[in-house]
Amino acid sequence: MTDTASTVLIVKNANFIDGESEDARLVVQDLVVRDGVIVERGAGVAAGYHTPEATVLDGTDQLVVPGxxxxxxxxxxxxxxxxxxxxxxxxxxxxxxxxxxxxxxxxxxxxxxxxxxxxxxxxxxxxxxxxxxxxxxxxxxxxxxxxxxxxxxxxxxxxxxxxxxxxxxxxxxxxxxxxxxxxxxxxxxxxxxxxxxxxxxxxxxxxxxxxxxxxxxxxxxxxxxxxxxxxxxxxxxxxxxxxxxxxxxxxxxxxxxxxxxxxxxxxxxxxxxxxxxxxxxxxxxxxxxxxxxxxxxxxxxxxxxxxxxxxxxxxxxxxxxxxxxxxxxxxxxxxxxxxxxxxxxxxxxxxxxxxxxxxxxxxxxxxxxxxxxxxxxxxxxxxxxxxxIGRAADLGKLDPGFVGDFSLIDLTDPSWLPLNSAVRQLVYAESGRGVRKVVVGGDVVISDGRSTKIDEAALRGELLEIMPRFLDDFGAARGRVEVLRPYLQEAHRKVWACDVGVNRMLNGA
Known part of the structure; x- marks a missing residue:
């Protein structure tokens, strides 16, 4: 199964949602990505892909979620x-x-x-x-x-x-x-x-x-x-x-x-x-x-x-x-x-x-x-x-043949304790604080919450240099809106006096 000409990423002993409902259970499996595409997922499958060149991530106490x-x-x-x-x-x-x-x-x-x-x-x-x-x-x-x-x-x-x-x-x-x-x-x-x-x-x-x-x-x-x-x-x-x-x-x-x-x-x-x-x-x-x-x-x-x-x-x-x-x-x-x-x-x-x-x-x-x-x-x-985006056949799932885009989320974070439903806690409890690693096309682009591709400190420095001009221009835009505001308010009142056949505001109407 090894191929030294390929790039291989292995996630070992990670947790995966097994099913398509709020009550889906978690299973511990390995995930193998070769040349950016998932080739296998299952218990213990990583052993067949180990090479010195492979990147191996320990997925213990982490949940793998599609990107x-x-x-x-x-x-x-x-x-x-x-x-x-x-x-x-x-x-x-x-x-x-x-x-x-x-x-x-x-x-x-x-x-x-x-x-x-x-x-x-x-x-x-x-x-x-x-x-x-x-x-x-x-x-x-x-x-x-x-x-x-x-x-x-x-x-x-x-x-x-x-x-x-x-x-x-x-x-x-x-x-x-x-x-x-x-x-x-x-x-x-x-x-x-x-x-x-x-x-x-x-x-x-x-x-x-x-x-x-x-x-x-x-x-x-x-x-x-x-x-x-x-x-x-x-x-x-x-x-x-x-x-x-x-x-x-x-x-x-x-x-x-x-x-x-x-x-x-x-x-x-x-x-x-x-x-x-x-x-x-x-x-x-x-x-x-x-x-x-x-x-x-x-x-x-x-x-x-x-x-x-x-x-x-x-x-x-x-x-x-x-x-x-x-x-x-x-x-x-x-x-x-x-x-x-x-x-x-x-x-x-x-x-x-x-x-x-x-x-x-x-x-x-x-x-x-x-x-x-x-x-x-x-x-x-x-x-x-x-x-x-027209990628239903190869994006958005963690199955073989799909692109290796996913994140690893820390299950020891308080949002996950106790772990009663991985699906519900992803939606209602997790805030993003637990995201530890992010993989795009089999490439680890976020590790321990930081980019592996750019110098974040340098980016912050560049940002400080350009913000004064942006804020000046934003202030000018705000000034123009203040001039227009009385007229915009009049138009707004006229819009709300009209019937469009439906109401989507939660205002008791």
Whole structure:
């Protein structure tokens, strides 16, 4: 069984969850990864693979968990974590997102990408889907993002965001409430660039090609359907089909976005889902981030077309967006993944927090008892994320033939004592404190809670150098929002006076 030309990683005497329920027991087994892929798992199987070159990890008193897939993330505002408390979604975008900032330096792009990736890895996240925005687009900056992920060893599905409609035109009541002299301050998640065809650039340079390190792949990322023309949505669908690329977009994140659909898509029954289906942009490669304010008929359409959903409870609460109908997705068999979203509004790339919030908020979404949630949300954070990025066949599980992405969690930590249910305690008790080692593609990238790939102290030093400029620019963005705030509040009141056919706020209504 030995092969000196191969790289072999062995995990000995570790604990594995044996089953797919909250009451699944633990079994002690070995795990063998060769050339980045799991080749065998079972009691005592490591003996057949020992060579002097093999890397051997002692898994005693540790639980091996598939690597989490952070299926909705934006690296572009890592530096803004901790800068704000609650903000309405559309106002927050003016505070933290690239269109509201001057062009950034390549050094800042690299540092923020590494920093966000480090936080993900230290919490057991081994894959991210990064909907990164550049304003304006810069080829060298995209290269810096790719290089950062491959340097630190995080698997990433990168999708630069795009749109061809200005944000102010997709926000109900903004054009009528914001005076003309202030409208240039009202930006959105991504603004159109009439002088640059991003999709053409990505197709010529990246789609259908692998990066040198093999950790980065590509996705299509229209920022939101209502920010895109019929032509751009149809083009997205065509490229997805041609290159078998996953698509990630924001949909129905707030009541304002639902009202935009009800108002301007009346030819499609006020439904973005109906419109997208007519454009060919539904199905298993399409992932709808947030998906809070959907009508029942739209939920049924997602189930019929096998369109996927990515839930982001961490940001939805802070941005007053509402609570997604998780139990409705579960009843209909709609595949859903979990994301941690923007660092400026979730503040933490922590899948343990995301799982716990998803399970507990779902519990109070119904007065009647719901099925157990722990296994469902753990599956969403692992295999569900793999389905979202088109890797269900080789990512998100710890079976032979799957990629060797996993973490080792300390079972002697107080969160695990007494150990009554590994699945429940992963979801409800573990905070990330117990993550000891993280492996991506058979490569140990986190050991004893620290990166094996980068100098963390040096990264902190570089961060201190770039923060003064960022904070100056953030302060200027905050000043612009304060000027707009009275008009934004008026538009917000008008939105909430309208009926969109559903209520996703836990306000007693």
């Amino acid at each position: 989490f897939v952070n299926a909705h993330y934006h690296s572009h505002d890592v530096l803004a974590k901790g800068t704000m408390e609650e903000e309405v979604l559309e106002w927050w975008a003016l505070l933290a997102l690239p269109p509201s900032f001057p062009p950034r330096s390549e050094a800042e792009i690299r540092i923020r990408t590494l920093l966000g990736a480090l936080e993900c890895l230290r919490g057991g996240i081994t894959t991210v889907q990064d909907m990164v925005t550049f304003a304006p687009f810069d080829e060298a900056q995209l290269d810096a993002v790719v290089e950062a992920y491959e340097t630190i060893g995080l698997r990433a599905v990168v999708g630069p965001q795009y749109a061809d409609k200005a944000g102010i035109g997709t926000r109900p009541f903004w054009e009528e409430t914001i005076p003309a002299e202030h409208r240039s301050k009202a930006k959105s998640f991504a603004e159109p660039d009439p002088d640059f065809d991003l999709l053409d650039y990505l197709e010529k340079n990246h789609f259908g090609r692998k990066t040198d390190g093999g950790l980065v792949s590509w996705a299509l990322a229209p920022t939101a359907p209502e920010a895109c023309s019929d032509e751009l949505i149809a083009r997205t669908a065509e490229l997805s089909n041609r290159y078998e690329l996953p698509v990630f977009t924001h949909i129905y994140e707030s009541k304002s976005m639902a009202l935009e659909a009800r108002t301007h898509y009346q030819d499609y029954g006020g439904s973005l889902i109906t419109w997208m289906k007519s454009m060919g942009l539904t199905g298993p490669r399409v992932n709808l981030a947030h998906s809070i304010w959907l009508l029942d008929k739209e939920l049924d359409m997602l189930a019929e077309t096998d369109t996927r959903v990515v839930l982001n409870l961490l940001s939805n609460l802070k941005l007053k967006s509402g609570v997604p109908p998780t139990s409705a997705y579960q009843r209909r068999g709609i595949s859903y993944a979990l994301g941690c979203d923007n660092p400026s509004c979730s503040d933490s790339q922590n899948m343990f927090q995301a799982m716990k919030l998803t399970a507990t908020l779902n519990a109070i979404s119904s007065r009647d008892p719901l099925p157990p949630q722990a296994w469902a949300v753990l599956e969403a954070a692992t295999a569900g994320g793999a389905r979202a």
